[in-house]
Amino acid sequence: MACFLLLSVFSLCLFTRPTASKGDDRVDKMEDRLWKLEEKLNQYIQENGHLKTMERKLNKYMEEHGRLLQQNQKLQRRVSKTEKKNGELTIKISSLEEKVKEIQQSNDKCQMDIKQLSIIIEDNSDSFIFNNDQMNGSTPSNSNEVKSFSSHTYIRKRIVPATVASTEQVAFYAYMSTNTPANLRQHHTLIYDVVKINKGQGYHQDDGIFTVPSSGVYVFTWTVAVKSYGWASTELVINGVVFGATYAHGESRDWDHSSGNVVVETHTADHVYIRMQENGMDVVVSNERGRSSFSGWKLF
Secondary structure (H helix, E strand, O other): OHHHHHHHHHHHHHHOOOOOOOHHHHHHHHHHHHHHHHHHHHHHHHHHHHHHHHHHHHHHHHHHHHHHHHHHHHHHHHHHHHHHHHHHHHHHHHHHHHHHHHHHHHHHHHHHHHHHHHHHHHHHOOOOOOOHHHHOOOOOOOHHHOOOOOOOOOOOOOOOOOOOOOOOOOEEEEEOOOOOOOOOOOOOEOOOOEEEEEEOOOEEOOOOEEEOOOOEEEEEEEEEEEOOOOEEEEEEEEOOEEEEEEEEEOOOOOOEEEEEEEEEEEOOOOEEEEEEOOOOEOOEEOEOOEOOEEEEEEOO
């Protein structure tokens, strides 16, 4: 465009032959047109420079846009991989949960087998007891000196031994010294660590399990306290089998207590304990205002 304007100016200058009277005016007009053309030329040059600058900026923006598109594609691939891994982990977790349930069922079955085995051993593991002379190594004068088997002289062997008073009195009472941790999981065994009475030495404060010292009919009772908005569902279990359950649910500004009672016939070495029936909310409370406790005694 600029070149075309210059050629136009030169052509006017070459082919126009003004008269003497009108020459000056035409020269002035030509000069004015020339200046205007130069101004337009400079303006076009400046605009052309701006256009080039904008073109460079546009190219940079396009490059940045391409780079962002590549990053977005990489992120999408990562998200897809993460979602795939998350699905695989979900499947693995479900499989592990099923295995845990199978293990729990197998454990309950093992406890029942142990119970039956302990009864069999108790009934069949009798042995002779010799008199004091024989135990000291002396030879008896005749075979009559050997004491034969009787119900008063045989030794009973138990898988879980327990000491029983001579009067066969069995009773225990224990409570929690403090609150439990929050949100106990399903099948968590509650431990009542403060023992006030333990006739027959059947209750174990370290694991919260009462081991039946002698067969008979027993009464078991337990209490559970929860805070406001907390809850706890508990159950009494004997050798993995549930015999009773309670539920406590604290309302707004109010605690809640629940208690359970079970009368059941048990056998020597049976395991009796309290556990969470399902996942709990908040803590199981035990303090001076109210105790969560576990107790039991033999009726006959």
